[in-house]
Amino acid sequence: MQRAVGGGQEGGTPLRLGVEDSHHLVFNNSASTSTHDDDDDDDDDDDDDDDDDDDDDDDDDDDDVDGDGDGDGIVMMAMTMMVMMTMTMTVTVTVTVTVTVTMTTTTTTTTITTMIMVLMVMTMIMVMMMITMIMVMMVTMMTVMMTMTTMTTMTTMVTTMRTMMKGDDDDDDDDDDDEEEDDDDDDDDEEEDDGDDDEGNYDDDDGDGGGGDDDDDDD
Known part of the structure; x- marks a missing residue:
C-alpha cells in the first residue's frame, strides 16, 4: 500500500x-x-x-506643373493662355463670318471699310490680351520676389536674434567664471591666514618662552 x-x-x-x-x-x-x-x-x-x-x-x-516646387505661377499663366486662346478663336470666327456676309451683300468700298474696322478691333483685342499677359507675369514675378525677400528677411532676423542670445549667454558664462575665480582667491587667502595663526601665535602665559600647556610644574 x-x-x-x-x-x-x-x-x-x-x-x-x-x-x-x-x-x-x-x-x-x-x-x-x-x-x-x-x-x-x-x-x-x-x-x-x-x-x-x-x-x-x-x-x-x-x-507643381514644371516640377520646380512652385506651381502657382505656372497655373496662373496656363489659365491666362487658355483665356487668350478662347478669345482669339472667338474673334477669328466673328471676323470670318462678318467678312463673308459683308462681301456677299455690299459693295467693294463697304467691304474694305468693314475689314479695316474688324482689323482694328482685332488689333486692339490682341494688344489688350498681351497687356493682360504681361500684367499677370509681372504680378507673378512680384509675388515671387516678395516671398523671397520676406523669407530672406525672416532668416536674417532669426540668425541675428540667435547670435545676440548666444552672445549674452557667453557674457553670463564669463561673469560666472570671474566670480568663481574671486571666490577661490578669497578662500585661499583665508586658509593662509588661519595657517599663520596655528603655527606661531601661542599665548605664553607661564613665561617659559614656549607655547603649549600653561600649567606650571611644581617640581
Missing part, C-alpha cells in the same frame, strides 16, 4: 509539472499571438503612411 501511495505521489509530480508546463505553453502562445497582432498593426500603420505620402505626391503633382 505504501508503495502504491508512493508511486501515486511520484506519479502525480510529473502530472502536476505537466499542467504547469501546459500553462506556460499557453502563456507563450498568447504572447506570441499578441506579438503577431502588434506586427499586423504596425504593418497597417505603415500602409496608411504610404497612402498619405501618395496623396501628398498627387497634390504636389497637380499644383
Whole structure:
C-alpha cells in the first residue's frame, strides 16, 4: 500500500509539472499571438503612411506643373493662355463670318471699310490680351520676389536674434567664471591666514618662552 501511495505521489509530480508546463505553453502562445497582432498593426500603420505620402505626391503633382516646387505661377499663366486662346478663336470666327456676309451683300468700298474696322478691333483685342499677359507675369514675378525677400528677411532676423542670445549667454558664462575665480582667491587667502595663526601665535602665559600647556610644574 505504501508503495502504491508512493508511486501515486511520484506519479502525480510529473502530472502536476505537466499542467504547469501546459500553462506556460499557453502563456507563450498568447504572447506570441499578441506579438503577431502588434506586427499586423504596425504593418497597417505603415500602409496608411504610404497612402498619405501618395496623396501628398498627387497634390504636389497637380499644383507643381514644371516640377520646380512652385506651381502657382505656372497655373496662373496656363489659365491666362487658355483665356487668350478662347478669345482669339472667338474673334477669328466673328471676323470670318462678318467678312463673308459683308462681301456677299455690299459693295467693294463697304467691304474694305468693314475689314479695316474688324482689323482694328482685332488689333486692339490682341494688344489688350498681351497687356493682360504681361500684367499677370509681372504680378507673378512680384509675388515671387516678395516671398523671397520676406523669407530672406525672416532668416536674417532669426540668425541675428540667435547670435545676440548666444552672445549674452557667453557674457553670463564669463561673469560666472570671474566670480568663481574671486571666490577661490578669497578662500585661499583665508586658509593662509588661519595657517599663520596655528603655527606661531601661542599665548605664553607661564613665561617659559614656549607655547603649549600653561600649567606650571611644581617640581
